[in-house]
Amino acid sequence: MEPSEHDIVISGISGRFPNSDSIEEFWFNLVNGNELYTADDRRWPVGHIGTPPFSGKIKELSKIDAQFFKMCEKEAQYLDPSHRILYEVVYEAIYDAGIQALN
Template sequence: MRWSYNHPEAAQYAGNVPEVDRFDAQFFKVHYRLANNMDFMARKILELTYEAIYDAGFSPEHLSGKKVGVYIGSCFSETEKSSFYVTTSRTGFAIAG
């Protein structure tokens, strides 16, 4: 157990991200083994970046070859840390980046 559930600082409720297991690896040109090992937040940021480009009135094809970047700060999440060594040896894939 990571913490006492009766502790006053422990969260009483949790939010859930729907469909965290759904990701179109082929659309994003990500190998399916890597996609299966990617942290769900990494997959989600790819989807949201794509949506942001379209919401801004552009398409990826229009931006291809142009000096455009999307910059995001990130760090290891708990799920990446816990599965890093196991998944690397099993599939040959570890961290996308």
């Protein structure tokens, strides 16, 4: 197959997963058969029909290094947790790709 101007190369990777703060930790947990989901009786009552009492939680969901991303503390406090994760994993993927001139 010939390369074209529309081809995309993925050269960096990052991610957050339940009980895994990085791709490496996620892979380690998968290879070793570690459980990534935890019992969560607060979220679903035990015995609730059709819903297992387990959940996958991402650690430190509400923390972000506001200074690193050049935002004020108040802005960081109200940042949606999914946006915080997006900021971090995009930065880590770009860094993983060898591009270090972001800051």
